[in-house]
Amino acid sequence: MTDRLRIAVQKKGRLADESFAALKKCGLKFTVRGDGLLARVKNMPIDLFLVRDDDIPNFVASGVSDLGIVGENVLLEEVLSSGGRMKIDTERRLGFSKCRLALASIEKGPISRVEDLKGTKIATSYPSILAKYLQDNKIDATPIEMKGAVELAPRIGVAAAICDLVSSGATLEANGLKAFKTILESEAVLIKSLETLSPSKQDTYDRLVSRLDGVVRSRGSKYIMLNAPKSQIENITKILPGSDAPTIIPLGGSDDLVAVQAVCTENVFWETLEALQDHGARSILVLPIEKMLA
Numbered sequence: 028m029t030d031r032l033r034i035a036v037q038k039k040g041r042l043a044d045e046s047f048a049a050l051k052k053c054g055l056k057f058t059v060r061g062d063g064l065l066a067r068v069k070n071m072p073i074d075l076f077l078v079r080d081d082d083i084p085n086f087v088a089s090g091v092s093d094l095g096i097v098g099e100n101v102l103l104e105e106v107l108s109s110g111g112r113m114k115i116d117t118e119r120r121l122g123f124s125k126c127r128l129a130l131a132s133i134e135k136g137p138i139s140r141v142e143d144l145k146g147t148k149i150a151t152s153y154p155s156i157l158a159k160y161l162q163d164n165k166i167d168a169t170p171i172e173m174k175g176a177v178e179l180a181p182r183i184g185v186a187a188a189i190c191d192l193v194s195s196g197a198t199l200e201a202n203g204l205k206a207f208k209t210i211l212e213s214e215a216v217l218i219k220s221l222e223t224l225s226p227s228k229q230d231t232y233d234r235l236v237s238r239l240d241g242v243v244r245s246r247g248s249k250y251i252m253l254n255a256p257k258s259q260i261e262n263i264t265k266i267l268p269g270s271d272a273p274t275i276i277p278l279g280g281s282d283d284l285v286a287v288q289a290v291c292t293e294n295v296f297w298e299t300l301e302a303l304q305d306h307g308a309r310s311i312l313v314l315p316i317e318k319m320l321a
């Protein structure tokens with residue numbers, strides 16, 4: 028019973044969906060009910076704690092939970108605001124829930140550079156990260172903590188600028204604001220408590236992490252298959268993004284054509300395919316990769 032690995036994940040929100048999806052891709056079978064605080068994984072000794080994202084670092088640091096999935100923005104804010112007392116291991120960057128924490132102010136207003144912030148008030152839900160940034164950059168400005176609706180602060184005169192999460196910039200734009208400086212690039216990370224896991228939990232952990240690695244690596248990866256003249260193999264290998272050793276197979280009934288197959292770990296664009304075509308590649312197929320195990 029206590030030997031079940033406990034993972035804290037966001038219950039509901041922008042991190043939750045992608046966290047659940049990543050765990051499901053790792054083969055974990057579970058259902059999240061509306062009001063539940065716990066989701067039991069049916070096919071592995073794992074329990075999911077469903078909480079607010081701000082509580083995840085503390086759950087893990089206190090050992091209530093063995094692992095957690097949380098945005099680096101929230102992790103850093105909680106660690107800084109604890110004055111360095113909160114100790115957590117960051118095990119993996121997970122490649123999803125990407126966003127940035129940025130400084131923004133009224134479009135075409137008097138503040139468009141970091142230097143312009145001197146003497147101003149800056150509204151934010153990340154007062155500790157902002158205070159550290161201001162200190163590191165020797166900017167004399169005052170963070171004003173707001174738990175929500177930060178983007179409304181300049182309009183109602185609470186602050187001249189804001190420091191908030193941005194993904195597309197649409198929310199800022201809708202409020203007449205414009206980002207002028209990114210202070211943190213964030214993505215979801217897997218965090219772990221410093222407590223030693225029991226041997227059986229360690230075993231579950233190792234299996235989970237190896238699968239998570241496979242999920243992270245296969246994201247965006249593609250399998251490319253094509254036919255090409257032998258003489259062009261070297262050029263074609265150079266074009267294939269993020270692949271160094273393609274498989275080359277002779278084609279029946281042809282002396283100079285070969286089949287080339289490769290895993291590409293970077294994005295494959297139409298431009299890539301056209302460049303391959305220019306080097307004589309034909310019958311080009313790009314396939315998604317679902318899982319990878321080293």
Ligand code: ATP
Nearest residue numbers: 037040041042079080081098101124125126192194
């Ligand atoms: P909670 O109720 O759990 O406290 P919240 O309102 O604080 O939720 P959300 O808006 O759900 O938080 O965002 C959770 C996390 O998702 C953010 O802290 C950030 O790491 C990440 N995130 C923010 N914006 C995006 C986005 N556009 N796409 C994906 N992930 C994002």
Ligand code: ZN
Nearest residue numbers: 079080081082
């Ligand atoms: Zn939150």
